[in-house]
Amino acid sequence: MAGGAQRIYKARIKSTQSLKKIFRARELIAASRIGKARAAAAAAAPYAQAITRAVSAVASHTDIDHPLTQEEGGNRAAVLVVSSDAGMAGSYPMAIVREAEKLVGQLTAEGKEVVLYVAGRRAVAYYTFRGREIAKSWSYGSEKPTPEAAQDIAETLLEVFLAEESDGGVSEMHVVSTLFVNMVTQRARVVRMLPLEVVEGVSEADEHEALPLYDFEPSPEAVLDELLPRYVQQRIYAMLLDAAASELAARQRAMHTATENAEDLIRTYTRLANQARQADITQEISEIVSGADALAS
Amino acid sequence: MAELSVDLVSRDRKVWSGAATQVSAPSADGQIGILANHTPLLAVLRPGVIKVDTASGPAVEAQVTGGFVSVDNNLVTLVVDEISLV
Numbered sequence: 001m002a003g004g005a006q007r008i009y010k011a012r013i014k015s016t017q018s019l020k021k022i023f024r025a026r027e028l029i030a031a032s033r034i035g036k037a038r039a040a041a042a043a044a045a046p047y048a049q050a051i052t053r054a055v056s057a058v059a060s061h062t063d064i065d066h067p068l069t070q071e072e073g074g075n076r077a078a079v080l081v082v083s084s085d086a087g088m089a090g091s092y093p094m095a096i097v098r099e100a101e102k103l104v105g106q107l108t109a110e111g112k113e114v115v116l117y118v119a120g121r122r123a124v125a126y127y128t129f130r131g132r133e134i135a136k137s138w139s140y141g142s143e144k145p146t147p148e149a150a151q152d153i154a155e156t157l158l159e160v161f162l163a164e165e166s167d168g169g170v171s172e173m174h175v176v177s178t179l180f181v182n183m184v185t186q187r188a189r190v191v192r193m194l195p196l197e198v199v200e201g202v203s204e205a206d207e208h209e210a211l212p213l214y215d216f217e218p219s220p221e222a223v224l225d226e227l228l229p230r231y232v233q234q235r236i237y238a239m240l241l242d243a244a245a246s247e248l249a250a251r252q253r254a255m256h257t258a259t260e261n262a263e264d265l266i267r268t269y270t271r272l273a274n275q276a277r278q279a280d281i282t283q284e285i286s287e288i289v290s291g292a293d294a295l296a297s
Numbered sequence: 298m299a300e301l302s303v304d305l306v307s308r309d310r311k312v313w314s315g316a317a318t319q320v321s322a323p324s325a326d327g328q329i330g331i332l333a334n335h336t337p338l339l340a341v342l343r344p345g346v347i348k349v350d351t352a353s354g355p356a357v358e359a360q361v362t363g364g365f366v367s368v369d370n371n372l373v374t375l376v377v378d379e380i381s382l383v
Contacts, residue, residue, distance in 0.1 A: 043310040050306055050374045054339060054367050147308035214369075217340035218325045226341045226365055230376075237308065 006280065009273035013266055020262035026088055027255035030248045033143060034183075037245040040144075041180075044234075044241060051234050055227055057214060066221075067162055068228045069196045074171030077112045078135070078160055079103060080153070080193075082177035082239060083120030084247045085142040090254030092178070092186070092247055093122035099188040100176040107174075115160070115170055119153060119240075135160075143244055150237035157236075158229055161194050177239045178246035184253070186246035193235065196228060299333040300352055305359070305375045312359070312380055316352040320373050322366050323347070331368055338368040346383070347375060358383040 081100045083093050100123070104114050118124050118137040127134050136156055140149035163169030173194040179187045216223045303320060305313040320331040323345025331338070342364045349357040364377035 040309065044308065046304065046306040046311040047308050047376060050304065050367070050376045053374070054365065054376070057339060057367065057369070150308075214337045214339050217329075217338065222325065223339050223341055223365065226363075230364075230378075234308070 005276040006273055009269050009276060013269045013273065016262050016265045016269065020259055020266070023255045023258040023262060027252055027259060030252035030255060034245060034248045034252065037143070037241065037248055038180075041238070041241040041245060044237060048234050048238060051227070051231055055231050058216075058220060058224055058227060066196075066224050066228055068158070068194060068232070071195055072165075072171035074165045074169075075112050076115060076165055076170040077107050078115045078117055078157060078170040078173040079107070080117040080119065080157065080173065080175045080177075080236075081123045082175065082243045083118070083123030083126075083142070084243075085121045085139050086251075087122060088255060088258075089247055089251040090257070092250035092254075093120075093126070095188045096176060096178060097123055097126050099190060103174060103176060103190050117153075117157065140240070142240075142247055145237065145240035145244055147237055150240055151233055153240075154229065154233035154236045157194070158232060175236070175239060177243045180242045180245040180249065183249050186249055191239070193232065196232070299371055301331065301333055301371050301373050303349055303373045303375070305347070305349065305357070305377070305380075307377050307380045312377075312382070313349070313357055317349045317373070318352055319350040320366075320375070321346075321348040321350075322375060323361075324366070329366075331366075331373060333371055335368050335371075337370070339365065340367075341365050342375075342377065347377070347380075 079100060081096060083096045087093065104116075107114050115135045116127060116132065118127060118134050119140060120142045121139045124134065124137045124139070138149065138153060140146070140153075157173055160168070160170055161173055165171065172192065175191045175193050176188065177191070179189050181187060300316045300318060301320060303313070303315060303317045304311065318333070322329055322331070322340070323343050324340040325343055328345070329340065342361060344362050345360075347357075347359045347361055351357060359377075359380050359382045361377040362379040364375065366376070367374045
């Protein structure tokens with residue numbers, strides 16, 4: 001039937017074109033938000049520095065001996081998976097889940113019971129679809145994490161960590177999140193958050209400079225009590241910010257590729273439509289010619 | 298007289314930074330005043346009002362919900378959870 005193939009190709013071109021528009025828009029949105037996400041990470045840096053400095057100040061004065069730094073050697077481990085809320089980010093959500101599964105396998109092989117905490121709807125969907133039990137999940141707007149979201153997550157996890165194992169507590173906590181290396185490289189990685197090892201940015205005591213003798217108010221223990229939960233919260237917030245920048249970069253890249261693929265498809269379909277049209281014309285002409293021939297003879 | 302160099306940071310940004318003559322903060326044991334050459338201090342803050350008498354210009358006052366303050370070598374760092382400038 002003349003025109004049938006043409007009509008199909010036209011429809012495909014049209015739908016691919018509208019898809020392309022969507023991909024292009026998401027690419028541009030992601031690109032414009034990366035800047036904001038990285039600015040947010042930079043804005044949070046002074047707080048991180050201040051808190052790290054304070055923790056190392058306390059650490060250099062007293063032996064840090066706090067429930068949050070003690071190895072308990074129990075059999076339950078919490079895993080926090082930081083993923084994205086929205087899709088259209090290429091392999092980003094899957095890379096996280098793959099890393100998380102590896103960690104869960106490892107912990108299980110060590111004979112530990114894994115308790116899952118999941119942030120971001122994509123990872124929640126992955127685990128609920130597979131019927132896995134999630135202790136708690138958050139969908140916090142993964143593109144733009146707030147300190148409040150980090151606080152909520154940190155408080156929940158600290159509470160679980162400080163609880164006794166018999167009450168559903170855990171003895172260690174790992175975080176699977178994405179490290180923003182640069183615009184083209186983002187790496188899923190595992191960090192053991194608790195028990196705390198105060199290492200990040202702790203400056204070596206300068207031998208020539210005597211360490212100031214701090215007064216602690218009300219007491220070193222009380223200061224530590226206040227500091228360490230904030231330290232954990234700040235690190236979780238930093239991870240959420242890093243994950244947000246990574247997600248956006250991954251999305252921008254994925255959407256860029258998708259736009260290009262859509263363009264390729266449109267080109268292919270246009271060729272095919274042209275071919276179909278030419279075939280229709282050729283057929284019609286030969287029908288007319290042969291009809292005329294039949295009449296003339 | 299020596300001046301204090303003050304950094305006021307909250308969780309998501311640096312709120313204020315500059316030179317000051319006196320800082321007053323609500324520590325766990327009561328409102329403390331910090332002048333230049335204060336002994337090194339690390340104190341927990343309770344909810345209350347922070348007041349920074351700047352070296353030039355008007356004083357900075359803010360309501361905070363908690364945090365801590367560290368003083369070291371005339372460098373004062375106020376780290377607060379939530380803050381609203383008055």
